[in-house]
Amino acid sequence: TPSMQLTPLINYFTDTQGLFLKALTGWESWDLRIKTKNEEEVKQLQFLESLEHLELDFWINPSAPALPVDVRIPAVSVQSVKAFLESQGIEYSILIEDLQDVLDMEKQDMAESAQRERSTSFDFGSYHTLDDIYAELDHLASEYSFVEKIQIGESYEKRPLYALKFSTGGSGRPAIWLDAGIHSREWVTQASALWIANQIASGYGTDSSNTSLLDKMDLFLLPVANPDGFVYTHTSNRMWRKTRSKNPGSVCYGVDPNRNWDAGFGGPGASNKPCSDSYHGPSANSEVEVKSVADFIKNHGNFKAFLTLHSYSQLLMYPYGYKCTRPDDYAELESLGRAAANAIKSVYGTTFQVGPICTTIYQASGGSIDWAYDNGIKYSFAFELRDTGRYGFLLPANQIVPTATETWMGLKKIMEHVLKKQH
Amino acid sequence: DIKDVGHKYYLELELEDVLDKDSTVNCTAEVLYHLGNKNIAPDVQFTLEGELKSTEEADHVFYTRIRSLEKELVAENIPDSHGHVPPELEPLHLLAWVASGYLVWQNSTENTQLQLAQIKHVKQVKRSDEYLQFDYVVLLHEMVSQEIIPWEMTVLWHPRDGVQVTWNSRQPGHTSG
Numbered sequence: 235t236p237s238m239q240l241t242p243l244i245n246y247f248t249d250t251q252g253l254f255l256k257a258l259t260g261w262e263s264w265d266l267r268i269k270t271k272n273e274e275e276v277k278q279l280q281f282l283e284s285l286e287h288l289e290l291d292f293w294i295n296p297s298a299p300a301l302p303v304d305v306r307i308p309a310v311s312v313q314s315v316k317a318f319l320e321s322q323g324i325e326y327s328i329l330i331e332d333l334q335d336v337l338d339m340e341k342q343d344m345a346e347s348a349q350r351e352r353s354t355s356f357d358f359g360s361y362h363t364l365d366d367i368y369a370e371l372d373h374l375a376s377e378y379s380f381v382e383k384i385q386i387g388e389s390y391e392k393r394p395l396y397a398l399k400f401s402t403g404g405s406g407r408p409a410i411w412l413d414a415g416i417h418s419r420e421w422v423t424q425a426s427a428l429w430i431a432n433q434i435a436s437g438y439g440t441d442s443s444n445t446s447l448l449d450k451m452d453l454f455l456l457p458v459a460n461p462d463g464f465v466y467t468h469t470s471n472r473m474w475r476k477t478r479s480k481n482p483g484s485v486c487y488g489v490d491p492n493r494n495w496d497a498g499f500g501g502p503g504a505s506n507k508p509c510s511d512s513y514h515g516p517s518a519n520s521e522v523e524v525k526s527v528a529d530f531i532k533n534h535g536n537f538k539a540f541l542t543l544h545s546y547s548q549l550l551m552y553p554y555g556y557k558c559t560r561p562d563d564y565a566e567l568e569s570l571g572r573a574a575a576n577a578i579k580s581v582y583g584t585t586f587q588v589g590p591i592c593t594t595i596y597q598a599s600g601g602s603i604d605w606a607y608d609n610g611i612k613y614s615f616a617f618e619l620r621d622t623g624r625y626g627f628l629l630p631a632n633q634i635v636p637t638a639t640e641t642w643m644g645l646k647k648i649m650e651h652v653l654k655k656q657h
Numbered sequence: 658d659i660k661d662v663g664h665k666y667y668l669e670l671e672l673e674d675v676l677d678k679d680s681t682v683n684c685t686a687e688v689l690y691h692l693g694n695k696n697i698a699p700d701v702q703f704t705l706e707g708e709l710k711s712t713e714e715a716d717h718v719f720y721t722r723i724r725s726l727e728k729e730l731v732a733e734n735i736p737d738s739h740g741h742v743p744p745e746l747e748p749l750h751l752l753a754w755v756a757s758g759y760l761v762w763q764n765s766t767e768n769t770q771l772q773l774a775q776i777k778h779v780k781q782v783k784r785s786d787e788y789l790q791f792d793y794v795v796l797l798h799e800m801v802s803q804e805i806i807p808w809e810m811t812v813l814w815h816p817r818d819g820v821q822v823t824w825n826s827r828q829p830g831h832t833s834g
Binding site for chain 2: 265267293294302304360361421467468472473475490505510511512547595596623624625626627628629630631633
């Protein structure tokens with residue numbers, strides 16, 4: 235192929251086995267953008283323009299070197315024009331004439347690429363379906379002897395609530411709770427949870443922090459706390475937040491699972507309307523997804539930390555949300571929160587704001603960390619991960635691993651502190 | 658707190674170029690939220706301390722590209738579910754972001770925090786004058802209520818005149834069914 239300078243617009247296509255070149259041959263005319271560097275080149279273009287037999291259509295006439303020149307060239311003249319420009323050393327690029335066709339081609343190509351068999355190892359840098367996530371939990375459990383997949387309960391639509399239990403021994407050791415995806419549209423959280431699970435598992439024995447933690451404490455990780463909502467974001471509505479329970483007497487489905495906990499339930503910061511995205515539900519723990527976790531934690535009886543992942547806003551928060559008064563442990567939680575935020579920042583410079591829910595984001599009743607705190611779990615934190623609104627819930631997949639990496643540094647800081655306080 | 662008028666906020670901001678994180682400009686602003694009538698947009702006065710980068714060349718490229726399309730451009734779900742925006746649609750994404758800034762301004766109170774969540778649908782409408790026209794359906798995310806609000810808007814753009822939102826209409830709720 236002749237040496238062509240392609241615009242970034244079409245570089246993508248030349249990488250896909252000449253798909254681009256195949257598509258071009260069917261077109262009747264080519265549009266070139268010509269960038270002249272000096273007066274001499276402008277003169278050459280003016281000469282070209284004068285050759286009527288080429289039937290060139292200059293939309294912008296060559297006049298000054300600074301301004302690019304766009305010209306439509308009938309297919310039959312293309313070779314001659316290109317040869318001429320190249321012989322004169324004049325730079326040009328090809329504008330795509332029919333953008334819609336390009337987009338259609340790209341969509342098709344991406345679909346084909348997604349279908350191609352991946353290597354057997356799980357790609358932590360992309361978004362997955364519930365089935366694929368659950369398969370990876372099985373894989374981690376089978377690969378590491380101290381990792382076990384357990385079922386916490388069942389969702390409204392009867393999907394299992396699977397968590398990973400990390401335990402190197404003992405019986406009823408003090409434990410740490412970590413969940414993600416309670417709000418289903420916050421996709422970076424479920425994705426980060428998987429990466430973190432892998433990090434914890436693979437780090438035991440080599441990472442001193444992981445190892446000292448798991449030698450004394452257990453960890454429970456629920457990567458998809460709202461599986462019905464999560465499936466719904468894949469099949470029907472990417473922006474779905476709530477559970478998928480039916481609300482009697484209403485056309486609207488679902489309850490906000492983070493307004494449904496028994497902590498200031500029904501108070502300010504939650505809606506009593508079923509169609510609202512912050513509907514608290516008919517009563518505390520009405521949602522089986524919430525009740526299952528609350529019961530599990532109460533029955534276990536020895537949780538020392540309750541950590542939950544949300545997106546977006548880049549916030550690190552502790553209680554309370556249902557009231558705007560400070561918790562008793564305010565000083566320690568604030569200090570630990572700041573240390574964790576600094577740890578996050580040390581990775582890529584991502585800044586997290588720290589504070590109680592009520593004053594940091596908004597007053598919100600029935601939230602999980604308030605419930606955990608009021609039930610004796612001092613170290614209760616809620617994270618709002620990347621970003622701050624540019625992509626929001628639709629965080630590009632290439633940010634999953636950086637997000638998970640920095641978040642893990644913050645979580646580790648908290649866990650190390652919790653461990654230190656265990657004697 | 659201005660008696661019988663409303664609440665005024667004095668802000669010192671640093672503006673960061675979305676496309677170039679090292680490029681920043683300081684800005685001071687005054688925002689007045691009016692008492693009572695929630696249908697009046699807040700008053701905004703601002704002063705830029707410095708200059709914004711010129712986008713003349715990129716504007717020209719985009720303008721010419723769109724003007725030269727045979728078929729009117731149509732696209733949906735920008736970004737897509739995985740946060741991906743095809744590079745050639747990034748200008749349309751940025752344009753929607755600026756235009757939805759107008760919607761946000763016109764519909765903000767002290768108790769709302771609106772953001773553009775996604776472009777559901779965009780359709781170019783060819784015009785006989787020099788302007789580019791795009792009819793958008795966007796989703797706005799309201800942080801406090803957590804609602805997703807569909808909104809239609811007609812956006813006009815020209816390199817010389819910038820962005821105008823000539824028509825907009827809030828659509829009934831997002832499918833809570």
